[in-house]
Amino acid sequence: MNSIFIVAVLFLFFIVIFQIAKASEYVSVLKGENLAKKQNNKINAFLMLVFLVVGLFGVWYCNDLYYSKTLFVQGSASIQGEKVDSMLKLTLLVTGIVFIATQILLFWFSYRYQDSDNAKVYYFPHNTNLELLWTVVPAIVLTILVVIGLRNWFSFTSEAPKDALTVEVTGKQFGWIFRYPGKDNVLGKKYYKNIDNATNSVGLVWDDKSAQDDIVTEQTFYVVKNRPVKLIIGSRDVIHDVGLVHFRMKMDAVPGIPTTMWFTPKYTTKEMKEITKNPNFQYEISCDQMCGNGHYSMKGIIEVVSESEYQSWIDKQSPYYFAAFPDKNPGQTKLPVSDSSKSSTSSNITTNYNNHKI
Amino acid sequence: MSSTFSDHSSATLVAPHLLDDTHHEHHHETFISKYVFSMDHKMIAKQFLVTGIFWAVLGGLMSVLFRLQLGYPDASFPWLEDILGKWAKGGHITPEAYYALVTTHGTVLVFFVLTAGLSGTFANFLIPLQIGARDMASPFMNMLSFWFFFLAGLVMLSSIFVETGPFSGGWTAYPPLSALREASPGSKSGMDLWIISMALFVVSSLLGGLNYIATVLNMRTKGMSMTRLPLTIWALFFTAVLGVLSFPVLFSGFILLIFDRNFGTSFYLSDIYVNGVGALPNEGGSAILYQHLFWFLGHPEVYIILLPAMGMVSEILSTNARKPIFGYMAMIGSMFAIAILAFLVWAHHMFVTGLNPFLGSIFVLLTLLIAVPSAIKVFNWLTTLWRGNIRFTPGMLFSIGFVSLFISGGLTGIWLGNSALDIHLHDTYFVIAHFHIVMGVASMFGMFAGIYHWYPKMFGRYLNNTLAYIHFWITFLGAYLIFWPMHYEGLAGMPRRYYDYSIWESFKQFSDLNRFISTVAMIVFAVQLLFIANFFYSMFKGRKLLTQNPWNSNTLEWTTPINPGHGNWEGDIPEVYRWAYDYGKDGTEFISQVTPIGSSESTH
Numbered sequence: 001m002n003s004i005f006i007v008a009v010l011f012l013f014f015i016v017i018f019q020i021a022k023a024s025e026y027v028s029v030l031k032g033e034n035l036a037k038k039q040n041n042k043i044n045a046f047l048m049l050v051f052l053v054v055g056l057f058g059v060w061y062c063n064d065l066y067y068s069k070t071l072f073v074q075g076s077a078s079i080q081g082e083k084v085d086s087m088l089k090l091t092l093l094v095t096g097i098v099f100i101a102t103q104i105l106l107f108w109f110s111y112r113y114q115d116s117d118n119a120k121v122y123y124f125p126h127n128t129n130l131e132l133l134w135t136v137v138p139a140i141v142l143t144i145l146v147v148i149g150l151r152n153w154f155s156f157t158s159e160a161p162k163d164a165l166t167v168e169v170t171g172k173q174f175g176w177i178f179r180y181p182g183k184d185n186v187l188g189k190k191y192y193k194n195i196d197n198a199t200n201s202v203g204l205v206w207d208d209k210s211a212q213d214d215i216v217t218e219q220t221f222y223v224v225k226n227r228p229v230k231l232i233i234g235s236r237d238v239i240h241d242v243g244l245v246h247f248r249m250k251m252d253a254v255p256g257i258p259t260t261m262w263f264t265p266k267y268t269t270k271e272m273k274e275i276t277k278n279p280n281f282q283y284e285i286s287c288d289q290m291c292g293n294g295h296y297s298m299k300g301i302i303e304v305v306s307e308s309e310y311q312s313w314i315d316k317q318s319p320y321y322f323a324a325f326p327d328k329n330p331g332q333t334k335l336p337v338s339d340s341s342k343s344s345t346s347s348n349i350t351t352n353y354n355n356h357k358i
Numbered sequence: 359m360s361s362t363f364s365d366h367s368s369a370t371l372v373a374p375h376l377l378d379d380t381h382h383e384h385h386h387e388t389f390i391s392k393y394v395f396s397m398d399h400k401m402i403a404k405q406f407l408v409t410g411i412f413w414a415v416l417g418g419l420m421s422v423l424f425r426l427q428l429g430y431p432d433a434s435f436p437w438l439e440d441i442l443g444k445w446a447k448g449g450h451i452t453p454e455a456y457y458a459l460v461t462t463h464g465t466v467l468v469f470f471v472l473t474a475g476l477s478g479t480f481a482n483f484l485i486p487l488q489i490g491a492r493d494m495a496s497p498f499m500n501m502l503s504f505w506f507f508f509l510a511g512l513v514m515l516s517s518i519f520v521e522t523g524p525f526s527g528g529w530t531a532y533p534p535l536s537a538l539r540e541a542s543p544g545s546k547s548g549m550d551l552w553i554i555s556m557a558l559f560v561v562s563s564l565l566g567g568l569n570y571i572a573t574v575l576n577m578r579t580k581g582m583s584m585t586r587l588p589l590t591i592w593a594l595f596f597t598a599v600l601g602v603l604s605f606p607v608l609f610s611g612f613i614l615l616i617f618d619r620n621f622g623t624s625f626y627l628s629d630i631y632v633n634g635v636g637a638l639p640n641e642g643g644s645a646i647l648y649q650h651l652f653w654f655l656g657h658p659e660v661y662i663i664l665l666p667a668m669g670m671v672s673e674i675l676s677t678n679a680r681k682p683i684f685g686y687m688a689m690i691g692s693m694f695a696i697a698i699l700a701f702l703v704w705a706h707h708m709f710v711t712g713l714n715p716f717l718g719s720i721f722v723l724l725t726l727l728i729a730v731p732s733a734i735k736v737f738n739w740l741t742t743l744w745r746g747n748i749r750f751t752p753g754m755l756f757s758i759g760f761v762s763l764f765i766s767g768g769l770t771g772i773w774l775g776n777s778a779l780d781i782h783l784h785d786t787y788f789v790i791a792h793f794h795i796v797m798g799v800a801s802m803f804g805m806f807a808g809i810y811h812w813y814p815k816m817f818g819r820y821l822n823n824t825l826a827y828i829h830f831w832i833t834f835l836g837a838y839l840i841f842w843p844m845h846y847e848g849l850a851g852m853p854r855r856y857y858d859y860s861i862w863e864s865f866k867q868f869s870d871l872n873r874f875i876s877t878v879a880m881i882v883f884a885v886q887l888l889f890i891a892n893f894f895y896s897m898f899k900g901r902k903l904l905t906q907n908p909w910n911s912n913t914l915e916w917t918t919p920i921n922p923g924h925g926n927w928e929g930d931i932p933e934v935y936r937w938a939y940d941y942g943k944d945g946t947e948f949i950s951q952v953t954p955i956g957s958s959e960s961t962h
Contacts, residue, residue, distance in 0.1 A: 058842070091779065109743040113748050121679075126684060127684075146722060153719060156778060156781060239535065248782040289532075290535065
């Protein structure tokens with residue numbers, strides 16, 4: 001009932017505007033079309049000026065309202081991201097100047113050169129020097145931006161440092177699986193036809209010895225402050241994207257084609273909670289590539305911790321192999337391949353899943 | 359309806375039919391041959407326009423519905439369940455419906471409205487009229503072009519009503535999501551219909567495009583050399599070339615997708631395990647291959663949308679500033695540069711796909727290069743206004759609005775084209791703000807400018823001016839209010855295509871802003887309905903045109919009768935003696951292209 005009422009009011013409102021508009025046309029015909037045209041021209045020219053002033057004020061006001069909600073305020077949480085931020089600022093400066101200058105010219109010219117009986121049009125079809133000027137100057141400015149951009153681009157996409165912590169990230173509808181190489185520091189072989197949701201979520205090849213000590217977790221993984229992290233990214237089903245806004249990094253997860261990305265975290269999660277003054281702060285991994293109806297809920301967490309915290313966490317993890325073959329757990333049988341002597345049970349992994357709700 | 363069009367048929371009946379090159383065939387016209395299967399380029403243009411308007415309303419309405427979800431994620435709207443049924447259970451749009459709406463909104467606006475609605479309308483309408491031809495090179499192909507488009511629309515429309523819903527994987531339709539029926543309900547029969555519709559659309563585009571090219575190259579009237587063409591025609595010509603060269607590549611991408619979906623091939627599929635299905639047999643394909651094929655069209659497509667708007671805006675700015683367009687040759691040169699570069703930048707949509715970094719760097723360079731011809735165009739438009747005598751007709755207002763939006767949206771392209779920044783901003787709201795301003799709203803403004811400017815030529819009547827001014831100012835202000843703040847959401851890293859942000863610690867701080875944006879979007883949509891009311895009302899009841907040349911314009915279309923018949927000119931086609939932009943020359947307000955050069959005229 002209520003919604004019908006609203007629709008009716010809106011419809012009436014429409015009719016009123018329409019009738020007023022029709023009436024104003026009759027009036028303009030009565031007044032003489034030239035007079036009406038002149039009046040309209042003046043009003044619109046004035047509105048151009050108003051729009052310029054209100055618009056520039058609006059740009060400032062919008063910035064005032066929302067700047068504090070962007071990532072500029074907290075700064076980059078990775079060393080690489082600092083370069084992104086400084087480049088953003090330079091680009092903002094350059095494009096900002098051009099924006100303000102050209103918009104002022106556009107609206108000022110519109111107002112200043114409104115139709116008037118006294119004015120004579122300046123016949124000005126071309127001018128080679130002017131045209132050269134605004135070809136060459138943008139070209140030079142853009143060259144500078146390209147040079148800075150490419151220098152950063154090549155450093156971001158370069159080979160990760162040797163001491164980097166390697167973690168494999170696998171996307172699936174709709175969550176993340178992480179794999180550490182284990183004691184031997186080698187990620188074991190995997191084949192997607194071995195995937196089994198219950199016991200082998202990434203499809204490890206158990207015959208491969210280097211796979212037997214790999215550690216697999218879901219939803220959350222741990223990295224170390226000031227130590228480079230290299231992510232080897234893949235997907236189990238459709239294309240996903242590992243989006244790390246706080247580190248200013250992003251890379252697609254493509255089935256069948258592994259991609260990589262590396263960065264160096266600057267602050268631990270705890271430190272970031274203080275910097276952002278948000279006790280709930282977390283380094284969230286957002287999926288940034290449309291991957292199906294649960295796309296918006298595909299969240300992962302990165303915990304950045306100190307070296308010692310990391311060691312005590314990783315020591316508690318037991319190889320995924322034991323989750324698949326509990327009877328081979330050193331607690332029951334001695335395994336030559338497994339050198340993880342820490343007494344942890346396979347249930348560790350399951351607790352890890354449940355710690356973080358999506 | 360018949361009263362609108364009866365004037366001209368009687369006018370042509372009395373016109374002398376003595377000349378061989380006037381092939382008027384009005385005598386046997388029936389309703390069907392005149393309004394339905396018409397081969398008159400002007401009628402086909404109107405068909406494209408009205409169909410485009412239909413899709414614009416539907417596509418716009420979809421954006422209002424999904425903005426409702428984004429702005430008011432917790433509210434419940436029982437009336438939504440009334441119209442959407444199971445797609446809005448309990449008055450909440452479901453994620454399935456949300457993604458279907460987003461996808462269909464994108465597809466419809468990009469292809470049906472801003473490609474077919476824009477260049478379909480104005481290439482058909484303006485090319486023969488402005489080059490001095492009686493019709494297109496092949497009126498029959500032209501008719502087919504419209505009806506393939508119509509059919510594409512019907513198929514797309516039908517996909518909304520299938521049980522599993524329309525396709526919902528984004529307008530880019532990346533596989534494997536679009537290839538695997540099990541990956542998403544929208545990838546079932548909704549996707550089959552989506553591909554069929556797009557394939558029909560490609561056929562329509564090719565039929566139209568080939569025709570436009572042939573007409574511009576071969577059918578110009580005497581004296582109309584290429585360098586005397588109005589810039590609208592140059593723009594529409596480049597647009598057609600882009601379409602003809604890039605749509606077939608998209609088509610090839612779709613063919614491979616059809617094979618992967620239906621015939622067990624592995625062009626795009628490899629190493630896939632689908633929940634609930636298990637491991638698929640496909641190995642060795644590349645999901646990235648599709649993106650290359652898609653964006654090889656997808657990027658030129660941006661210019662297919664933008665160039666016609668640029669051309670019309672150049673023409674309208676010059677006419678209403680009463681001053682020649684500044685740097686005519688530079689305008690053509692920059693459009694040519696844009697057309698070439700459009701083919702060499704596609705991978706800037708793919709910087710974060712794991713693309714080879716060296717290849718990426720080449721695409722950064724070429725992408726930022728496009729800013730140079732774009733800058734030339736902007737400065738030339740500004741100089742055209744400088745020391746002019748500006749008449750603020752509605753068409754002129756929308757043209758100025760276009761320039762403002764093109765600057766705003768174009769500049770953010772410099773951010774996104776630089777891969778080191780894209781790695782942060784890719785697929786955030788910054789991208790949404792960028793392409794909506796520069797491609798969506800700006801081209802829409804170009805289209806409005808064109809409609810307001812050429813409506814008198816199309817229908818022999820004026821649109822209501824007061825409504826036009828209301829339409830312009832609210833839309834212009836609204837466009838900035840909607841899309842400007844989105845830059846800030848993007849700079850906070852807020853990803854696009856999310857149904858709900860409330861579970862994200864990093865992105866939930868914008869709920870007030872989202873509500874504001876949604877509210878403005880609804881108001882702006884309502885104002886478009888006002889325009890549509892004006893459009894259809896004025897067709898029958900608008901103020902009648904009393905002169906042939908209401909804007910005192912130089913181009914050829916204004917030398918035709920007020921309501922031109924099929925064949926456009928009565929008697930001979932006029933001969934052309936000069937370029938289209940002699941405004942204010944030697945103190946004369948305007949000199950039509952058909953006026954011979956006077957002996958005392960100055961040269962420039």
